[in-house]
Amino acid sequence: xxxxxxxxxxxxxxxxxxxxxxxxxxxxxxxxxxxxxxxxxxxxxxxxxxxxxxxxxxxxxxxxxxxxxxxxxxxxxxxxxxxxxxxxxxxxxxxxxxxxxxxxxxxxxxxxxxxxxxxxxxxxxxxxxxxxxxxxxxxxxxxxxxxxxxxxxxxxxxxxxxxxxxxxxxxxxxxxxxxxxxxxxxxxxxxxxxxxxxxxxxxxxxxxxxxxxxxxxxxxxxxxxxxxxxxxxxxxxxxxxxxxxxxxxxxxxxxxxxxxxxxxxxxxxxxxxxxxxxxxxxxxxxxxxxxxxxxxxxxxxxxxxxxxxxxxxxxxxxxxxxxxxxxxxxxxxxxxxxxxxxxxxxxxxxxxxxxxxxxxxxxxxxxxxxxxxxxxxxxxxxxx
Amino acid sequence: xxxxxxxxxxxxxxxxxxxxxxxxxxxxxxxxxxxxxxxxxxxxxxxxxxxxxxxxxxxxxxxxxxxxxxxxxxxxxxxxxxxxxxxxxxxxxxxxxxxxxxxxxxxxxxxxxxxxxxxxxxxxxxxxxxxxxxxxxx
Numbered sequence: 001x002x003x004x005x006x007x008x009x010x011x012x013x014x015x016x017x018x019x020x021x022x023x024x025x026x027x028x029x030x031x032x033x034x035x036x037x038x039x040x041x042x043x044x045x046x047x048x049x050x051x052x053x054x055x056x057x058x059x060x061x062x063x064x065x066x067x068x069x070x071x072x073x074x075x076x077x078x079x080x081x082x083x084x085x086x087x088x089x090x091x092x093x094x095x096x097x098x099x100x101x102x103x104x105x106x107x108x109x110x111x112x113x114x115x116x117x118x119x120x121x122x123x124x125x126x127x128x129x130x131x132x133x134x135x136x137x138x139x140x141x142x143x144x145x146x147x148x149x150x151x152x153x154x155x156x157x158x159x160x161x162x163x164x165x166x167x168x169x170x171x172x173x174x175x176x177x178x179x180x181x182x183x184x185x186x187x188x189x190x191x192x193x194x195x196x197x198x199x200x201x202x203x204x205x206x207x208x209x210x211x212x213x214x215x216x217x218x219x220x221x222x223x224x225x226x227x228x229x230x231x232x233x234x235x236x237x238x239x240x241x242x243x244x245x246x247x248x249x250x251x252x253x254x255x256x257x258x259x260x261x262x263x264x265x266x267x268x269x270x271x272x273x274x275x276x277x278x279x280x281x282x283x284x285x286x287x288x289x290x291x292x293x294x295x296x297x298x299x300x301x302x303x304x305x306x307x308x309x310x311x312x313x314x315x316x317x318x319x320x321x322x323x324x325x326x327x328x329x330x331x332x333x334x335x336x337x338x339x340x341x342x343x344x345x346x347x348x349x350x351x352x353x354x355x356x357x358x359x360x361x362x363x364x365x366x367x368x369x370x371x372x373x374x375x376x377x378x379x380x381x382x383x384x
Numbered sequence: 385x386x387x388x389x390x391x392x393x394x395x396x397x398x399x400x401x402x403x404x405x406x407x408x409x410x411x412x413x414x415x416x417x418x419x420x421x422x423x424x425x426x427x428x429x430x431x432x433x434x435x436x437x438x439x440x441x442x443x444x445x446x447x448x449x450x451x452x453x454x455x456x457x458x459x460x461x462x463x464x465x466x467x468x469x470x471x472x473x474x475x476x477x478x479x480x481x482x483x484x485x486x487x488x489x490x491x492x493x494x495x496x497x498x499x500x501x502x503x504x505x506x507x508x509x510x511x512x513x514x515x516x517x518x519x520x521x522x
Contacts, residue, residue, distance in 0.1 A: 131392040131399060132425055135515055136485045137471055139459040146453035147473050154451075154498035198471070199454035199493050247424055247473065247481040252451055 004268040009384040011095040011106075012231035014224050015045025015217030016342040019111065022212035022331045023181055029119040033213030034061065034111030035069050037338075041215035046228025047105060052217075054078075054103030056094055058086030059112060059335050060120065066109050076103035082241055083369020084282060087216070087337040088376030092237030094218045104223060108341075111213035112333035118211075128245050141284060142198045142206055144246055144371045149200050149287040151252040156302030158290075160200055164191035165308040166286040167204050167328055172314050174325025176355035181208055182329040191286075205286040207327035207336070214338035216345070221384065232348045235362070236269025236379035238262060244373050253302075255372035258295035262366060262377045269379035271362060273298045278347050278360045279319060280340035282367035283326040292366050296377070320357045323347060337367040341378065348382045387509050390462040395512075399426040401440045406514040409506050411443040413478055424480030445504030446521070447476040452498065454491050474502055474518050488519040 017040035019033045028036075034057070042049050054076040055063040063077035078093050080086055087108050094106035113120050129138070138144060152158050168188055174180035186204065194202035224231040240260030243249045250256060266272060279298075281289040290304025299307060307313045313321035324330045324343035331339060344363040346352050365378040395403050405412030415422045416430035417437040429436050453471040458464065470486040486502065489495060501521040508514045 127394060127396050128425060130390075130394060131396065133483055134390040134460060134463075135392055135509075136389070136483055136517075137455055137458065137460065137463045137465060137469060138483055139463075143453065143455065143459055143471055146471070147451040150453060151451040151473075151498060196454075196456045198456065199468075245425065247483060252473075 004264065005270065007095060007099060008235050008268050008270065009233040011098040011218050011220055012224050012233045013216055013218050013341070013345050013380070014227040014229060014231050015041040015047065016345045017041040017044045017215060018179065018342065019213035022179060023210055024115050025113070025211040026116040026118060028113070028211065030111050030113040031061065031065070031069055031119055032111070033113065033211065034066055034109045037111060037213030037215035038066070038070060038107055038109050041217050042107065044229065045217045046226070047217065051105045052107050054094060054097055054106035056090040056106060056108040057110065058090065059110070061111070074103070076106070082374035084284070084335040085337045085367035085369040085374055085376040086335065088341060088365055088367045088378060089239040089374070091216065091218065091234060091341060091378055092239060092376070095234050095237060098218060098220050104219060106218045108216045108218070108338065109213070110215065110333070110335060110338035112335055113211045114332070114334035115209045115211050132245070141371070142201055145285045145287065146198045146201055147246055148252045148291065148371065149285070152287060152291060153200065155253050158302065158305055160192060161188055162305040162309055163200070163205060163286040164188040165305065166283065166289055167191045169308045169313045170283060170322050170326040170328045173323045173355055174329035176315060177325045177330055180325035180330040181210060182325070201285060207284045207332035208329070210331045210333050212331050212333050214342055216338060216341050230349055230382065232345045233381045233384045234378060235271065235381045236265035236267070238264025238268070238377045239375065241369070241374040244370055246371050249372070253291065255291060255295040255368065255375060257373060257375040258292055258366065258368065258377070259297070261375040262296040265377035265379050271379055275362050276319065276364050278323065278344065278357050278363040279321045280344050280363065280365045281322060282336055282340065283322055283328050284332065284336065286328065288368065289321060291372065292368070296366060315355065323352065323355050323357060337376065340365045340367060344378070344380050348380060386464070388464040389509060389515070390460055391509065391513055396426070398428050402426055403513070405442070406506065406516060407512070411445050411504050411516050412440045413443050413476070413480060414438050415441045422478045422480060424482050441478070443504070444477050447474045447502055447518070449486060449496070449498055449500045449502050449518070450475040450481055452486060452496055454493060470496065472518060485517050486519065487517045
């Protein structure tokens with residue numbers, strides 16, 4: 001009988017980094033962003049590229065393309081692509097592969113020219129969106145996530161001011177992160193009065209669109225003894241998918257994929273909500289993190305926004321959330337999921353300077369793919 | 385008249401009764417002959433009992449506005465409906481939810497509420513394509 005607990009802390013994150021630059025990078029191809037991020041993360045781990053034998057990536061490149069670009073011949077590859085959380089899910093896949101000896105050093109790579117579109121070619125099955133969405137003006141994420149948001153407002157009385165608090169809290173963290181793209185302080189009124197894009201969202205409720213890469217290196221604890229930095233243990237992981245088309249989501253105000261992924265991660269880690277000292281959530285929209293907190297069982301239904309409005313989530317608060325400045329203010333390439341893993345690792349290592357949360361022992365990373373369609377959750381810890 | 389929306393592309397074989405029905409002013413929904421489940425979107429196996437015996441029923445065209453957004457810009461060059469416009473998720477009386485636009489209403493968040501009753505109106509784009517839009521029940 002398989003036991004989830006057997007996979008707890010059997011592998012650890014030993015290297016993380018972004019691409020050399022982040023932001024608007026018309027002079028860099030998408031593939032270059034991958035290569036920069038991986039070489040930086042492998043250096044952060046104190047390993048040589050020749051030791052990497054597992055390659056994981058999502059999006060437009062196959063892991064074979066990444067292996068080739070890096071000049072390595074991996075013996076384990078994974079290209080699971082279920083949206084922006086794919087990289088979070090891949091941490092779990094990498095842990096399982098490492099545990100069973102399918103590879104010894106795994107790298108998860110993300111590179112996306114989301115703003116400049118250098119070397120980008122969209123290719124997807126259009127049967128559902130082409131027939132049932134596009135004729136009405138539906139398309140990019142803001143035209144979808146707003147539906148989730150207005151339903152939540154109708155059901156729970158959530159307000160535009162409360163969503164705006166998420167942007168304000170996240171910007172406070174961004175102000176402390178030199179790598180964040182938007183660092184000037186904002187107020188709730190700034191968010192409400194910003195350019196309307198799709199009601200209920202103004203532009204300040206919606207993530208940035210940037211070019212960047214990010215990578216995460218994992219290995220087993222025995223192999224981590226001679227790596228450069230203190231290892232960060234993957235105590236729990238989980239994944240799930242519910243739908244792709246929003247019409248197929250059972251309850252627009254609750255993500256079943258998120259619940260499934262979180263439940264599995266918590267059970268594997270043997271921790272509960274009270275054990276967390278730091279949280280990273282996928283903030284493509286201001287309404288995302290509160291609904292994720294509710295779906296994870298960390299907040300009562302309809303009350304996720306309270307974490308942001310009452311100061312718990314902000315610098316100095318009791319449960320800091322999105323300390324890198326998030327997709328809203330730090331960076332968001334399109335598939336953001338690698339970046340919250342990088343930030344959680346840095347917080348657990350104590351490398352975060354002005355934004356360092358004191359005494360971080362256990363960090364939760366949760367992300368969505370699509371419109372809360374897929375989800376991945378990690379419980380990361382400085383101790384096994 | 386200029387076509388102001390992206391035409392459905394592709395129109396899949398499993399959705400043919402839907403598109404055929406719209407041309408005749410009927411909103412047709414797939415219904416499983418084995419378990420009776422009425423579902424959206426058309427597919428070759430019932431998403432509930434997974435048998436492949438799929439029939440079709442005509443919807444009353446009545447439902448409620450489950451969720452909405454107001455678009456202040458177009459996100460597709462082929463979508464030329466004047467802004468602002470209302471993006472809608474409708475829950476049909478038969479159960480399924482579909483995406484559409486809410487029309488014949490002021491695109492003002494104060495005038496639109498979730499769960500308001502709506503009904504289908506048919507909008508002919510070409511000889512092949514008619515779309516189901518929705519308006520408030522008067």
